[in-house]
Amino acid sequence: MADPEFINATLKERRDSAKDLGVFVFEPEQELSWVSGQYCTLGIMEEEKRIERPYSLASASFEKRLELFVELVLDGGLSPLLWKLKIGDTVTVRPKIRGKFTLDIESDRKTHFMVSTVTGAAPYVSMIRHHQEHHDELKSAGHRFFMIHGGSHSHELTYVDELNKIQADADWLTYIPTVSRPQEDPDWKGETGRVEDVIRKYFDQLDCPASDVTAYLCGHPGMIETARRILARAGMQKEQILEEQYLPAATS
Numbered sequence: 001m002a003d004p005e006f007i008n009a010t011l012k013e014r015r016d017s018a019k020d021l022g023v024f025v026f027e028p029e030q031e032l033s034w035v036s037g038q039y040c041t042l043g044i045m046e047e048e049k050r051i052e053r054p055y056s057l058a059s060a061s062f063e064k065r066l067e068l069f070v071e072l073v074l075d076g077g078l079s080p081l082l083w084k085l086k087i088g089d090t091v092t093v094r095p096k097i098r099g100k101f102t103l104d105i106e107s108d109r110k111t112h113f114m115v116s117t118v119t120g121a122a123p124y125v126s127m128i129r130h131h132q133e134h135h136d137e138l139k140s141a142g143h144r145f146f147m148i149h150g151g152s153h154s155h156e157l158t159y160v161d162e163l164n165k166i167q168a169d170a171d172w173l174t175y176i177p178t179v180s181r182p183q184e185d186p187d188w189k190g191e192t193g194r195v196e197d198v199i200r201k202y203f204d205q206l207d208c209p210a211s212d213v214t215a216y217l218c219g220h221p222g223m224i225e226t227a228r229r230i231l232a233r234a235g236m237q238k239e240q241i242l243e244e245q246y247l248p249a250a251t252s
């Protein structure tokens with residue numbers, strides 16, 4: 001029998017970290033498999049029309065559930081419908097999970113430099129959870145992860161506690177959360193500045209040649225564009241930089 005075009009997935013958990021930021025955890029009716037960093041295509045029916053959008057998976061494949069970290073776009077087609085969902089409601093998911101924004105294990109490069117703003121952290125959360133649970137051979141081969149995660153305020157760094165906890169036990173992970181409006185966040189004790197401002201500082205601390213690094217840029221096209229230029233100036237070649245843009249780049 002041919003694979004179905006869509007399967008149902010039931011909302012099992014929802015955590016709101018701000019009024020426009022949420023983590024949604026769905027249980028698909030059939031087991032799906034994916035590689036950390038890939039995205040699912042989620043759909044909700046409205047007025048007999050299916051509205052679909054891609055979302056990176058924050059969960060690793062071994063977790064079985066589809067965990068999404070989503071920003072609400074008030075005038076958007078799908079995200080406002082997601083915000084109306086209650087536990088037990090269903091959405092559709094395309095069974096084929098797609099994407100090429102996955103950990104570079106084909107090259108000889110062992111330093112993985114990951115850059116994101118807010119929801120762009122999702123694929124790295126999946127990669128880090130996977131790496132923590134599996135891949136002993138990669139760990140023993142000396143693979144290292146550096147993840148820069150920026151937001152305007154600390155409440156946008158939804159996975160900060162989980163990632164800090166993993167980092168505390170893992171010599172392979174350096175997690176760098178940064179807040180760009182610290183004046184509005186007086187309790188924040190971590191790094192400050194926009195992602196673009198801290199990239200160079202941490203890149204220079206990598207203690208390896210640029211040729212040993214694979215960089216990953218995920219989220220807003222403006223951040224990706226700037227980060228790409230900074231990394232090129234730091235000596236990285238185009239093929240060393242992987243990108244996942246959540247929005248089309250602005251055209252002038």
Ligand SMILES: Cc1cc2nc3c(=O)[nH]c(=O)nc-3n(C[C@H](O)[C@H](O)[C@H](O)COP(=O)(O)OP(=O)(O)OC[C@H]3O[C@@H](n4cnc5c(N)ncnc54)[C@H](O)[C@@H]3O)c2cc1C
Pocket residue numbers: 039053054055056057068069070071072073075076077078079080119120122244245246247248
């Ligand atoms: C591979 C891939 C993975 C993605 N993963 C995620 C993810 O993990 N989390 C996530 O939140 N989104 C992710 N996105 C974006 C997501 O697919 C939707 O585009 C987003 O949720 C908005 O959908 P919408 O239907 O609500 O708005 P749309 O109807 O698609 O857009 C309405 C308008 O808002 C603009 N817009 C869309 N998103 C934003 C935004 N974030 N900020 C400002 N303006 C915006 C659009 O350009 C358009 O003009 C991903 C996109 C891609 C291509």
